[in-house]
Amino acid sequence: MGRRHSCHRCNQSCGPGTAASAGNHRVLLMGMPNVGKSVLFGKLTGLNVAAANFAGTTVEYTAGTATFGGQHCELQDVPGTYSLQAGNQAEQVAVQMLNDTPDAVIVVLDALNLEAGLALLLQIQRFGIPTIAAVNRIDLVDPDTINLEHLERHLHGIRCVAVSAVSGQGLATLRQVTAEQLTYNAPSRNKEPELEDFDPWPAAEAAAADALGGSDGHSHTSVRRTWDHRLVAPMPGIPIALAVMAAVFTVVIGAGMGFRRFVLLPLLRGALFPAITTWISALPLPDAATAILIGDYGVLIKGIEWPFALVFPYVISFYAAFALLEDSGYLPRLAALLDGIFRRLGIGGSSVIPLLLGYGCGIPAIMATRALPSRKQRLIVTWLVCLSVPCVSQTGAFIALLAEYSLGLLGLVFLISIAVMITAGLLLDSLLPGASPGIVLELPPLLPPNGRIIGKKIWMRAHSYLYDGAAPMIVAILAAAVLYELGILYWIGTAMEPLVTRLLLLPSEASVPLLMGIVRRELTVLPLLDMQLSTIQLLTGSVVALLYIPCIAMVVTVARELGIKIAIAVLAGTTLTAFAGGTVVAQLGGILLH
Ligand SMILES: Nc1nc2c(ncn2[C@@H]2O[C@H](COP(=O)(O)OP(=O)(O)OP(=O)(O)O)[C@@H](O)[C@H]2O)c(=O)[nH]1
Numbered sequence: 321m322g323r324r325h326s327c328h329r330c331n332q333s334c335g336p337g338t339a340a341s342a343g344n345h346r347v348l349l350m351g352m353p354n355v356g357k358s359v360l361f362g363k364l365t366g367l368n369v370a371a372a373n374f375a376g377t378t379v380e381y382t383a384g385t386a387t388f389g390g391q392h393c394e395l396q397d398v399p400g401t402y403s404l405q406a407g408n409q410a411e412q413v414a415v416q417m418l419n420d421t422p423d424a425v426i427v428v429l430d431a432l433n434l435e436a437g438l439a440l441l442l443q444i445q446r447f448g449i450p451t452i453a454a455v456n457r458i459d460l461v462d463p464d465t466i467n468l469e470h471l472e473r474h475l476h477g478i479r480c481v482a483v484s485a486v487s488g489q490g491l492a493t494l495r496q497v498t499a500e501q502l503t504y505n506a507p508s509r510n511k512e513p514e515l516e517d518f519d520p521w522p523a524a525e526a527a528a529a530d531a532l533g534g535s536d537g538h539s540h541t542s543v544r545r546t547w548d549h550r551l552v553a554p555m556p557g558i559p560i561a562l563a564v565m566a567a568v569f570t571v572v573i574g575a576g577m578g579f580r581r582f583v584l585l586p587l588l589r590g591a592l593f594p595a596i597t598t599w600i601s602a603l604p605l606p607d608a609a610t611a612i613l614i615g616d617y618g619v620l621i622k623g624i625e626w627p628f629a630l631v632f633p634y635v636i637s638f639y640a641a642f643a644l645l646e647d648s649g650y651l652p653r654l655a656a657l658l659d660g661i662f663r664r665l666g667i668g669g670s671s672v673i674p675l676l677l678g679y680g681c682g683i684p685a686i687m688a689t690r691a692l693p694s695r696k697q698r699l700i701v702t703w704l705v706c707l708s709v710p711c712v713s714q715t716g717a718f719i720a721l722l723a724e725y726s727l728g729l730l731g732l733v734f735l736i737s738i739a740v741m742i743t744a745g746l747l748l749d750s751l752l753p754g755a756s757p758g759i760v761l762e763l764p765p766l767l768p769p770n771g772r773i774i775g776k777k778i779w780m781r782a783h784s785y786l787y788d789g790a791a792p793m794i795v796a797i798l799a800a801a802v803l804y805e806l807g808i809l810y811w812i813g814t815a816m817e818p819l820v821t822r823l824l825l826l827p828s829e830a831s832v833p834l835l836m837g838i839v840r841r842e843l844t845v846l847p848l849l850d851m852q853l854s855t856i857q858l859l860t861g862s863v864v865a866l867l868y869i870p871c872i873a874m875v876v877t878v879a880r881e882l883g884i885k886i887a888i889a890v891l892a893g894t895t896l897t898a899f900a901g902g903t904v905v906a907q908l909g910g911i912l913l914h
């Protein structure tokens with residue numbers, strides 16, 4: 321199997337170079353979804369990887385170097401698996417990695433849900449690889465309620481260590497025990513053991529019962545459980561969900577707008593831009609160079625204002641709110657609540673999380689569809705993310721364009737996006753062949769969000785926004801400035817004139833955002849800011865931008881994940897829908913106004 325790393329979700333280089341510098345020992349981190357493998361991986365390797373409180377965060381493995389008793393090893397964070405039956409793509413990756421002769425496996429168990437983890441551990445044990453059990457989230461239970469010696473007896477000597485990945489408790493012992501296994505136990509290979517006829521559950525049940533000595537290990541979580549019940553029942557679940565969503569929107573939009581309006585814009589427009597303009601104008605530059613730097617698409621003006629003052633504040637406020645939802649465990653509950661509605665779209669509640677991720681960035685959203693149970697569901701969710709879910713940068717741009725003019729118009733754009741999502745979901749469900757099997761949604765424990773982890777996540781997102789968001793945006797603005805100066809933008813504008821001015825009833829310079837938008841989604845919106853547009857034109861421009869082709873990086877991700885044909889279909893489908901939708905809005909608006 322080739323080495324693939326999910327680096328665009330972590331902000332450090334965990335490329336093959338990191339792994340190559342490790343010793344020749346290879347250690348796997350395995351376990352059920354959402355037990356804390358990625359947090360533990362981060363603690364053991366010092367690398368940042370995506371971790372969140374729902375199943376299926378890691379869908380592709382990440383490798384890094386960890387040190388066990390002075391030995392440098394390659395540690396691999398394996399996607400979570402419920403069993404070794406290889407039901408979905410993430411599980412297939414896990415089974416392949418187990419067949420790939422690792423030197424040891426650390427199986428991460430959840431102290432709050434020992435039995436299910438033990439069933440998986442007993443299956444892994446059959447591979448004959450030295451195995452260590454890390455009983456994680458020990459911070460959430462009374463450690464005295466779990467008897468590790470009893471557990472080890474049931475597991476025929478597999479060493480069990482109580483740890484808390486978040487606080488770091490028990491990690492020194494885990495390192496030491498792993499080192500002992502690597503030194504004294506060579507893998508006695510048992511390739512492809514017979515798992516078909518092996519039922520691990522009776523043994524898992526007995527081991528868990530003995531280890532917990534009659535206590536269920538989480539008696540003090542009963543308050544949490546009562547709340548669980550309430551969150552997923554329609555009453556009061558739905559009002560709570562609406563309140564949570566309203567709070568999230570208010571915080572994201574309010575904090576983002578406040579920061580932009582009261583801090584960033586005064587700073588830039590009041591101080592920095594005048595200074596830059598004076599400074600550049602004083603230089604003995606040719607007119608064209610001055611225009612490229614500080615003209616209509618001046619890279620020193622727009623290249624700073626758009627990525628940093630208009631989009632960045634929302635990236636931060638969105639990911640802060642999202643990290644809270646993610647780590648508390650609320651998202652899967654929201655998914656369970658919406659399950660009935662989404663089933664009618666042919667995608668089931670398990671698709672809610674990839675869709676919600678899409679409101680941040682489409683790329684992790686498309687990757688997250690790997691955890692969905694069928695290709696049909698992957699296709700539908702990928703289409704919906706590409707077509708109708710604006711990413712956080714584009715949302716920031718919509719807010720910049722519309723919010724100060726009319727909040728109602730902003731709301732209308734979001735309503736249209738939801739209407740398109742529902743229509744497209746129903747349509748795709750009936751058009752695409754194949755079944756959409758339902759899966760049981762697993763509800764992770766409700767956890768108090770951890771300030772340090774949330775802070776680190778926001779830092780990671782901000783960091784990756786600079787590279788994956790702001791940098792391409794600045795390059796696109798520079799390219800536009802150059803094309804503008806060369807007169808090429810004017811020429812393209814004239815060529816697209818009939819489409820833009822007759823169908824969409826927009827000024828001819830509105831062809832510029834359509835070109836720039838191929839690079840980044842928010843660039844279909846931001847250039848509209850400087851045009852004098854009527855209400856209908858603002859709405860038309862926004863609808864076209866919403867439905868238009870996703871950014872180039874997303875199209876590449878679609879091609880990589882689902883094939884080049886699907887990527888081409890997405891390109892063609894979104895362009896057509898965008899022009900069709902924009903034409904309907906413009907023409908209907910024209911008729912209504914008359
Ligand atoms: N209280 C507590 N929470 C933890 C601990 N370890 C992880 N978590 C939380 O559990 C959630 C899941 O952690 P992840 O590391 O994403 O889990 P994972 O096993 O990698 O999950 P998948 O990639 O989906 O298989 C996150 O919200 C973590 O903050 C722990 O020791 N104590």
Ligand SMILES: [Mg+2]
Nearest residue numbers: 357358377378
């Ligand atoms: Mg993970």
